[in-house]
Amino acid sequence: MLNYKNNDPYIEGTSLHDLVKVCATPFYVYSQEKIINQVNKTKEILGNNIFYSIKSNSNQAILKLMNSLDLGADVVSVGELKRALEAGFNPNKIIFEGVGKSEQDLLYAMHKNIRLINTESLEEIKLLDSLATEKNKVVDIGVRLNPDIDGETLSKISTGKKTDKFGIEIDKIDKIVELVKTCKSLNLVGISCHIGSQISKIEAFKNTFNQMKMAANKFIESGINIKHVDLGGGFHVKYKVSDPDFNIEMVKKELDNCFTQTEYELSFEPGRYLIAEAGITVTSIITKKNNGGINYLIVDAGMNTLIRPAMYGAHHEILAINSNSKEFIDYTIAGPICESSDIFSRDIKLTKQKIGDLLVIKNTGAYGKVMSSNYNSRPLPSEILVNKDNYAIVFSPEKIEKIIEADIIPSWL
Ligand SMILES: Cc1ncc(COP(=O)(O)O)c(C=O)c1O
Incomplete structure (x- = not known):
């Protein structure tokens, strides 16, 4: 995402060093151009029925941008639903x-007349x-539906195996049909x-389709009368140089092979693929040390940041x-x-660093800021959106x- 002018790092036409002058590290930076290009590429290949999974990055500025690109929104909580509505999604x-989803969640979604409430259990x-x-x-x-397919991804982000908590097992279709036929007020x-x-x-997408x-x-x-078939998200992002290349055109090929003429509309709900590579985290080196032969650089971003x-x-x-x-x-x-797991990377080769130098953590546009916390009573990271040589701070943390x-301190203390 970075480009260099006279050895100085830029995001689009904005100097990273200028951003560091106006915003304390650690912070996230997103490139608007990169988001737009990735959304347009995805729509060109997979069609217009794309529902952005806002859990991946739900900053209001990002949501406004995604809405302006004519995406739908896929939300997983009432908080996200409110965010999507506030950003102007129809x-x-x-x-x-x-x-x-609680009773209150369902009532709220019903009240807002959204496109679909996707249920995940017979109850x-x-x-x-x-x-x-x-x-x-x-x-x-x-x-x-839970199609019982192993996506062969990290175990903590697998959601489609029979034993995962998500969806209703695909071999329970008869039970679902029997139940919805008794429902007076639902249209499946x-x-x-x-x-x-x-x-x-x-192969995992092919099996899913x-x-x-x-x-x-x-x-x-x-x-x-099934009118919508939503095939999920989950498209791979190349985080490591050694990661396999992921070709979304191959997904499209399998899609066309599987679904020829359909009476229903097909859609997708990606998050990561649309925004991960459009974001970076900028952090400063607080201190250095050598413990047991390991050269540690201690930076101001932590597991609370990413x-x-x-x-x-x-x-x-x-x-x-x-x-x-x-x-x-x-x-x-x-x-x-103060956690031993607060490590971003072990044994990586970098040019010799000194205290105060900047590091950039790449591909953090998705599941970055949204998962940050105040752990250790540290403030949340700021977020900046860059548009050519213009930028805006789009999130500024509470002091x-x-x-x-x-x-709240109780009266007895
Ligand atoms: C129901 C659902 N849809 C879509 C997504 C988006 O996944 P990804 O960001 O990998 O595309 C998720 C994320 O796990 C999800 O839980």
Whole structure:
């Protein structure tokens, strides 16, 4: 995402050093141009029915941009639903999924007349029917199916195996049909699935498409008028140089092979693929040390800033920015958090670094800031959106004093 002018790093036409002058590290930077290009490429290949999975990056500025690019929104909580509405998404282009929606969540979604509420259990279908009946409404719903497919991704981001908590097992279609036929106030019009994130094997998509086609046919044969088949997200992003190349055109090829003429509309709900590579995290080196022969660089971003390495063992490339040194050293890059798992990368070769130098953690546009926390009572990272030689700070964190103020001391203390 960085380009260089006279050895100075730029995001689009904006100097990274200028951003460091106006915003304290650690912060996230997103390139608007890169997001637009990736969305347009995805739409060109997969068609216009793309529902951006806003869990990957739900900053209001990003949502406004995604909405302006004519994407729909895929939300997994009422908070995300409110974000999508606030950013201007048409309710008719919002789908609401999530394995645990409360009565209040369902009532709110019903009230907002969104496109589809995707149910994830037989119990949820029953609850939604009773709520809709009470409110005298007829609600369009989808069912998220669990196709029992191993996406062969990190175990912590696999969602499509029979034993995962998501969706309703695909071999329970008869039970779903039987139940929805008794529901007075629900219209089952869609099926969806999502087998996990960071899926690189085209075979996994092919198997998913075949399963979903079989499922759609089964519903239709049972008299259910399926209008929407949502094939999930999960497209792979190349975080490591050694990662396999992922070709979205191959997904399209399998899609066309599987679904020839259909009576229903096909859609996708990617998150990571649309925005991961359009973001970086900028961090400064606080201090250096050698412990047991390991050269640690302790940076001001921690697992509270970007949790993916600590939580999933995920890899992000790290670049050195300031150094003119020709000497290369093996460094372990660690955050300041009091946890041994607060490590971004071990034994990577960088030019010799000094305290105050900047490092860039690459490909952090998705599942970065959204998963940040105030752990160790550190502020959340800021976010900046760059548009050519223009930029805006699109998130500015609460000061620690405000965070402290939110705690309430009981009268007996
Ligand atoms: C239901 C659902 N849809 C879509 C996505 C988006 O996945 P990704 O960001 O890998 O495309 C997720 C993320 O895990 C999800 O849970």
